[in-house]
Structure formats: structure tokens, C-alpha cells
Amino acid sequence: MDLTALLSALLLGVVEGLTEFLPVSSTGHLILLGEAIGFHGPPGKVFEISIQLGAILAVMWIYRLTLWRLAFGMWRPATAERRYATNLLLAFLPALVLGATLYKPITTLLFSPLVVALALVVGGVAIIVIERLRHAPRLHEVSAIPPTTALLVGFGQVLAMVPGTSRSAATIIAALLLGVERRTAAEFSFVLAIPTMLAATVFSLWKARAELDFSNAGLIAVGFAAAFATALVVVRWVLAAIGRMGFAPFGWYRIALGTVVLAWLAFR
Numbered sequence: 001m002d003l004t005a006l007l008s009a010l011l012l013g014v015v016e017g018l019t020e021f022l023p024v025s026s027t028g029h030l031i032l033l034g035e036a037i038g039f040h041g042p043p044g045k046v047f048e049i050s051i052q053l054g055a056i057l058a059v060m061w062i063y064r065l066t067l068w069r070l071a072f073g074m075w076r077p078a079t080a081e082r083r084y085a086t087n088l089l090l091a092f093l094p095a096l097v098l099g100a101t102l103y104k105p106i107t108t109l110l111f112s113p114l115v116v117a118l119a120l121v122v123g124g125v126a127i128i129v130i131e132r133l134r135h136a137p138r139l140h141e142v143s144a145i146p147p148t149t150a151l152l153v154g155f156g157q158v159l160a161m162v163p164g165t166s167r168s169a170a171t172i173i174a175a176l177l178l179g180v181e182r183r184t185a186a187e188f189s190f191v192l193a194i195p196t197m198l199a200a201t202v203f204s205l206w207k208a209r210a211e212l213d214f215s216n217a218g219l220i221a222v223g224f225a226a227a228f229a230t231a232l233v234v235v236r237w238v239l240a241a242i243g244r245m246g247f248a249p250f251g252w253y254r255i256a257l258g259t260v261v262l263a264w265l266a267f268r
Helices: 003-019 026-037 046-062 064-073 080-109 113-133 147-159 167-177 182-207 217-245 248-267
Strands: none
Touching: 003 026, 003 046, 003 217, 026 046, 026 113, 046 064, 046 182, 046 217, 064 080, 064 182, 080 147, 080 182, 113 167, 113 248, 147 167, 147 182, 167 182, 182 217
16 A cells, blocks of 8 residues: 555544534645645545544444434424434435535535635635624523524535535534524534535435445544544533634634635646
8 A cells, every 4th residue: 555645644634523513614624734745545435434433423422322322312292302403304304305405506606716716815814703793692492492493504515515615614603693592503503414415415425326335444444433432522622622722713813824824826
């Protein structure tokens, strides 16, 4: 196995695990990093799909008790588990309905460093403004989120199909605007990622079925393991930190990175 390719796979896996659940856009970082190091993953999109799966399995492990309670409690009427599961379904529906329709035009037209840089800056400004101007939160539990609010968060998630926007940023910003408390907004975003990313993984694997083989299984395994391990650490850190520092630091990071990329594109 080529050492350069192995190190590139490791680096991309770490970046995926680091950024997938932060409001900074994992897809944007992977596009920029792949452009910078000349590595786009073997074979086709299968590498990208595998590291995203590693990140989502890490979240499933962290929230395994929540998922277990939902699996058994959502069948009973008028319970917190039923309301939680209903909100997840409502927030998932817009991406499910619109994802397949918008997938091809977005991946064809918008997957470029310029789009990523612009989306990073715009999203960063939005995060900072919302953090400063939002009213006191009214909703402190996912099960307390009204169905209409959950559906609107789902429409926010659709915006994240534009690379550089960030699925976490889109859902968290929407939740904050609608009166959801920070930690609850983060939890809802992370758990909502499970059905959304699993569905996206299945869809992407189907689209890339002609490219599936085991010729680069070693690189795929390295990227998968790196994404899984990194996401385990990052999600726990985010949940512990956002209550103290909020989301504004991520907004400033997005603006700085987007500005650097715009400058690089202008002068390269």
C-alpha cells in the first residue's frame, strides 16, 4: 500500500470525524483538503461514503441508550419517546423527499472550492448574528419541540446539501432561531444525523454500485477507523463545551477559513 495514499486516507478520515458534527461543514473541508493534496479517494465516491459511515456509527454509539429507549418507547402513545421519534421523522422528511431530487444538480454544479468558501463565510456570519440576537430559549428537551418546529428544522437541513453550508450548522441555526436551547439543538442535530446520513449512505452506495470493489479496502478501512475514533471524541467535546462558549467561535472560524480560501483562489 502506498504510504502517501495511506497518510492521505488517514488525514481525510480524521478531518471527516472532526468536522462532521461541528457547524463548519465536513463536505466543504473534504473538498478543500482533497483539492490541496490531490487525493479524491478510491474508488470514486466510495471512500467518502465509508468515512461518513464511520462518523455516523460513532454518534450511534454515543447515543445508544437514547436510541434504545426510542426503539422500545416510541410505540407507546403520549410518551416522551413517541414525541422524540415523531420530531425526528418530521425533521427527516424534507431531506428524504428533496434529497434524491436535488442530489444530481447540486453535486454537478456546486461541488467546487469557490462555492465552499462563500458558503463558509455566509454561514459563519449567520451563526454569529443569531447567537447575539436570539431570544431566551423556550425549549429544553427534544421531546418538547413542537411538530411544526421539528419540520422547519428539517427544511433547514435541506440547505446543507450546498457544500460548505454544514448539516450541523443548518439544523442548529434553525433550532436556535425557533427557540431551542443550545445543548438541545445540538442533540437534536446529532441524532437527526443518524437517519439522514444512513439514508444518504445507502443512496450514494446505490449510485456508486458500479464502482464498488475491494481493491482499495485498506485505504477505506483506515479512513473509516480514523473518522469513527475522531467523531467519538469530538461529539462528546462539543456537548460539553457549547453550554459554556456557544457557537460563535465556530462562526469566526468559518469566516476566517472561507476568507483564506477565497484569497487562495484569487491568487493561485
